[in-house]
Amino acid sequence: MSLNKGTSKKASYQNADCLIRCMKQKKFLINTIKDMGMYPRFNKENIEFLNIQFQENSLTELYIPMLCFCDIPLKYLNQHNKIYGDYAIALKKEWGEKNKIAPVHYLYNDSDVFDEFRSLFLFANEFEKKSTDQRVYSYLFNRLFFTKPKSGLETIQTRDNETGKSTEITIEKLYTDEQEHRYVPNLHRINTKIKQFYTNKDNIPLDDLSNSLTSYRQYKLTFTVSDIKHIILKSNIEKQEIIEAIMNSPNIDKLDDKYDAISKIVTLEEIEEDF
Numbered sequence: 001m002s003l004n005k006g007t008s009k010k011a012s013y014q015n016a017d018c019l020i021r022c023m024k025q026k027k028f029l030i031n032t033i034k035d036m037g038m039y040p041r042f043n044k045e046n047i048e049f050l051n052i053q054f055q056e057n058s059l060t061e062l063y064i065p066m067l068c069f070c071d072i073p074l075k076y077l078n079q080h081n082k083i084y085g086d087y088a089i090a091l092k093k094e095w096g097e098k099n100k101i102a103p104v105h106y107l108y109n110d111s112d113v114f115d116e117f118r119s120l121f122l123f124a125n126e127f128e129k130k131s132t133d134q135r136v137y138s139y140l141f142n143r144l145f146f147t148k149p150k151s152g153l154e155t156i157q158t159r160d161n162e163t164g165k166s167t168e169i170t171i172e173k174l175y176t177d178e179q180e181h182r183y184v185p186n187l188h189r190i191n192t193k194i195k196q197f198y199t200n201k202d203n204i205p206l207d208d209l210s211n212s213l214t215s216y217r218q219y220k221l222t223f224t225v226s227d228i229k230h231i232i233l234k235s236n237i238e239k240q241e242i243i244e245a246i247m248n249s250p251n252i253d254k255l256d257d258k259y260d261a262i263s264k265i266v267t268l269e270e271i272e273e274d275f
Contacts (some may be wrong), residue, residue, distance in 0.1 A: 012035075018079070018229035019069035019096045019181055024085035026238065032089055033231070033261070035240070036251035037222035040065040040185055041210035042198070049109060049149045052121045054199060054202035063215060064145050064184060067221060069101060071179040074271050079177070083156050086234035095227040101183045103125060106176050108150040117143070126157070141197060145184045148175050185219050192216065225257040233267045234257070 021038070023029050032038055056105045069091075072080060077088070079104040107114045117140075151174045157166050194212060198204050207219045213219050233242060246252060246261045 014089070016071050016073050016167075018090040018092055019071060019101060020074075020090045020230075020232070021067065021069050022077075022081060022084035022086045023089075026087050026241070028085075028232075029087040029089065029231070029233075030242065030245045033245045034249045034251065035220075036224070036249065037106040037220045038067055039210075039214045039220055040067050040183060041213070042066075042206045043068070044206070045148070046152070047144065047147070048105075049152065050114075050118060050121075050147075052118060053125060054121075056125075057199070059199055059200050061200070062144060063204065063206060064144070065187060065194075065219075067197075069096070069103075069181045069183075071103070072177075073158050073179055074230070074232075077268060078272055079221075081268065088230075088232040089228065090230040090232060091223055091227050092229055093205040095223055096181060096183075099183060099221060102146055102180050104146045104148045104180045106148055106150045106183055117147075145197070146182055148180065150174070150176055158192075163199055183221055185221075187219075190216060192219055225252060225261045227263060228264050231261065231265045233265065234273070235269055236267050239267070 007168065009146060021032075022113055023032070037158050042063045042065050045064055050059070052059050054063055070080060070084075074090075081088075105113075107184075108119065124140055127133075127136055150171065153170055154173045155168055155170045157168055187194055192212075196208060198209075231242060233239060239240045243262055249258075252258050252261060
């Protein structure tokens with residue numbers, strides 16, 4: 001009898017059968033199609049709710065290189081897109097598992113897992129004073145890269161469709177609704193000056209750091225046309241522009257693959273009507 005590896009090709013009756021990467025601007029989707037790949041960017045994650053310390057400093061924010069995906073049915077994108085954007089590429093879950101994309105773990109205060117996690121961090125802080133062995137910290141921070149609060153307050157930008165004016169508002173979010181999955185590359189695989197993560201005490205320009213990742217092709221998360229499940233647009237009138245991007249992509253060689261990619265285009269308007 002073979003061991004259960006925790007993966008399955010069985011389709012979910014509850015979640016999406018794909019991992020959806022949402023984008024706020026159409027040009028990001030066009031570039032993703034042209035490149036047939038994506039680079040991670042450093043994201044700021046608020047972990048103040050954990051109330052932990054690292055190197056004798058309160059650890060309230062963590063800056064992690066990642067790409068985020070959601071695992072929600074397409075019919076619910078009409079809510080998700082209000083925050084994360086009207087454009088998306090949906091990729092097969094088998095592709096995600098091959099690239100070590102994993103679901104995040106949602107925690108809330110005073111749960112048993114929350115208390116055990118904090119206790120282990122306290123142990124690691126004491127252990128670090130007596131030993132140079134970093135394996136405990138390595139494990140804990142890897143878990144932190146895939147940890148998020150069950151709910152919380154988040155400041156987002158909203159845009160008035162009539163005036164085009166953007167304003168910031170703070171909303172309460174139930175993060176579990178996102179069913180988030182993350183790709184977090186191992187930055188130690190090649191010799192760079194970029195650290196695996198940064199904390200709130202580091203005064204680092206995140207955009208510069210993120211842009212520097214694109215200098216290393218090893219960090220590029222690539223895919224093929226057969227990995228794509230859907231290419232999602234805001235409206236039907238935008239289809240022609242995406243079709244042109246597919247036909248002109250230097251990374252889609254075969255004409256049959258270009259036609260296959262075009263067949264996977266779907267709009268939020270169609271999703272609302274048909275899904």
